[in-house]
Amino acid sequence: MTSDPLLPILQAAARVLLSRPAMAGTEHDAEQFAAERRHVIIDALIKVPALRNKIRGELELRRDQPELDASSTLVLSTDDDVVRAGLRLLELLNKSDTVRETLRARLQARISGLRSKLEMEKGRHEHTVKALQSAGNALVDAEKRAEELETQVAALQGRLHDPRVLASNLLAVLQPSPGLTRDSAEARDPRNERLDGQDRSPVVVAAEIAGIEPDSLVTALQAIISPPQPHLSPQVTVSRERTLRVRPLGGATEIGGSCVLIEAGETRLLVDAGLIPGDPALPPRHIDEALSEPIQAVMITHAHTDHCGYVPALATRFPDLRILATPETTALMPRMWADSAKLMGERERLHRRWGTDSEPLYQRDAVELTARRCEEVPFGVTRTIGDLTVELFPAGHILGAAGVVVRAGDQRVVITGDISGFRQETVDGYSIPDSAREADLLVMESTCCAEEHSSRKTRVKDLVRAVEDVYAAGGRVLIPAFALGRAQELAMIMRTRMPHVPVLLDGMAADLASSFESVTADRHSPLRIFGGNVSRAERPEHLDLFTSGVVITTSGMLTGGPAIEWAARILPEARSALFLSGYQDEESGGAKLLRLVEDRASHLTIDDRGTKKEIPLRARIEMMRLSAHADKRGLLDIADEVSARQTMLVHGLPRRQEDFRQILGVRGHRCVATGSWQ
Structure with a gap:
């Protein structure tokens, strides 16, 4: 705060007054006297010109205080009116300093208040932005769900117009799965229950409605699904032997990108076609080895992306490709494909922004196309694909997961897919069918072949x-x-x-x-x-x-x-x-x-x-591991139950697979290297 401009004059006046004979013998401090007698001194300055003269003389001796010049000119004037005006002005200036400090303090408080309000408004703004983003995300989610529903509806409509797919899915509904135990999840499926407590399956009732024999109805549907092959003339020779040939194209000595090529005669079938997880997701490691010739069908074991994520790319390349899976897997796959297409599209847009190339494996329209062509195959029901016959069996793991039995003539290959033997909340364990026992080859997953899980x-x-x-x-x-x-x-x-x-x-x-x-x-x-x-x-x-x-x-x-x-x-x-x-x-x-x-x-x-x-x-x-894969003991039980002539390990890590092969050998199982088999 600025000093009092009148104070030096008041102190000079105090010294003059204290020097008078009347004040002799008393001890007074000029500064204290000036402070205590301020009004008395000011009154004396106005009324006593001699006092002003004395002070002027006093100040002449104190030229070390140049700030006194302006104030002394007014207060020590010989004109009483000037003195009065000067004193009022100096008093006002003194008060204005106090007022300024008060105003400054009030202004500072006001500024602090405004800053607090600004921070509050910023917080409200951020909350509003987040709310808008949330609303935008909710809208995006709603749009995404709407797109998914449209895809499902379009897929269903497409299936209604494709005779082969329609026949396959109709047969899946009508034809009961044989050999089901009463306590299994499949046995509880109403499609597999007898109607009205009678020994009349859905296919019998449908045949009665159609006015034909049940066997004739099933034969007709099967003929639509797999038209009979034309008889070859004696002059025509078969270019390939109808023996089973097996070759892992992905997910062999790694986890992800699962794909197994099975051939017999002129028929080429893929079991699974998954993506290798990562950014970007990649196709099966050696899929190019299978793409040079037509592929008749792909059989999907379950809906995890590392087993089914590449299917839309295949469906785009091969317009006549058949896509077979359990009803549950058929229903779940389009959602997984749509998510993969979205992620690949986002990555493509990001790379385009930075001027680099990143071609997606497929886009959303391919998802709809692929979903239309899915054929439902219940557990235990065979389907013919060219020179091959396939059958699915429960594999546990997740809802709809299946193992596959592939037959060509009297040769059989069993592919477990991802498999587990324990009951979960959403699915039971595996159930090995008689058709899989003593097969020529067991292709078994080995994700957890080195682990022993607690119960x-x-x-x-x-x-x-x-x-x-x-x-x-x-x-x-x-x-x-x-x-x-x-x-x-x-x-x-x-x-x-x-x-x-x-x-x-x-x-x-x-x-x-x-x-x-x-x-x-x-x-x-x-x-x-x-x-x-x-x-x-x-x-x-x-x-x-x-x-x-x-x-x-x-x-x-x-x-x-x-x-x-x-x-x-x-x-x-x-x-x-x-x-x-x-x-x-x-x-x-x-x-x-x-x-x-x-x-x-x-x-x-x-x-x-x-x-x-x-x-x-x-x-x-x-x-907190809750693995849905069979561990070492579980895999040994599967190998024992299938008891195949030879066993091949896939979907695992090489060193662990090698150690597990030795354990299988000790148990009497003959293992072959992970690779081509015939």
Whole structure:
């Protein structure tokens, strides 16, 4: 604050007054006197010209205070009116300094208030932007679901106009699966039940309505599906022997991109055509070796992308390609294909922006085309494809998963696909048919051939206990899970064993849960995933408002999707937890997180839309494996039950496969190298 401009004059006046004889003998400080007698001194300055003269003399001796010149000119004037005016002016200036400081303080407070309001408005703006983004995401999700429904409707309409596909799917509904046990999931399927408690199968009733014999109806449908081959004249020779030839084209000594080529005579059949996971996803490793000649059909063991993701590319290349799978797999595959097409399209747009090439393997229109051509094949029912006959059997693993028995003459090859023997919430274990026993070749997956898992019951119990601990402490649990199979399995575990714990399903996992319910709706015991304590997540509201419970979402390896958004909020919470539930690729976010935990790191760095973010690691982080693959003991049981003349291992890692071959050899099984077989 500026100093009082009158103060030097008042102090000079005080010194003059204190020097008078009347003040002799008293001890007074001029500064104190000036402060205490301010009004008295000012009154004296106005009324006593002699005092002003004395002060002028006093100030003449103190020229070290140049600031006195302006004020002394007014206050010490010989004109009383000038003195009065000068004193009022100096008093006003003194007060104005105080006023300025007061105004400055008030202005500063006002500025602080405005800044607070600005921050509040910024927060509201950000919230509004997020809400708009959420609404936009919700709209995109709604549009995506609408597109998927349109694809399904178009596929169904397409099937109605394709006689072969229509006949195949009609036969799948009418023809019961033979040899089913009463407690199996397939036996509970109403399509396999006798009607009205009578010994009259659906095909018998349909034949009666059509006015023909049941065998004639089945024969007619089979003829539409696989038209009889024209008889060859004696002069015509067969260019290839009708013996089975087997060659893995993908997923042989790696996990992903599964594909096996089977040939007999002029017939070429693929069992699976999957993508190799990654960015970008790649086709089966050696698929080019099969594309130089026509392929009559592809038989899909189950709807995981690493087993079916390349099918739309094949369907585009081969217009007459038959696509066969179980009814459940047929229903689930289009959703997986649509997601792959979307991801490939996004990657293409990103690369185009940077001026690089990235051609997608297929686009959305190929998904619709492929979905139209899918033929449903129930378990235990044979289909003829040229010189080959195929039959599917339950493989456990996930809903609709199948193993395949392929026959050419008296030769048989069994391909397990991904397989498991234990009962899960969504599917039973495998069931080896008699047609598979003592086959010429068993092509067996070996994902977990080096592992010995604890019992399914124990693993589920451990998971439930861990979730209970976190929930009881008031925290929330994030479980990144594979969208198809694992997520639905986890949700049903939570629903049946922990009905008091709120559970959210998010992302593609929620969409496929709805598909599980619709696919099994006609069963006597349909799958119920949503309802009770399980509901669909709504973002961004639930990200912060859902403070206690379980979140199950994609991606299972923490490579993207909603799991990243949830992890950014849950990992910093000391009372919460993140449980990884399945296999983690070495380069995945999940594997990186586990390494950070092992190294006792304090933060996880993530890339959020081009911005690096540091996330504190305070939550409990553990691996809770719920594998849907048979382990070493389970695979040995399968090999023993099939008891094939030779066994080939696929879908695994080379060193583990080699060790497992030695174990199979000790058990009396003859193993062949992973490669061409005849």
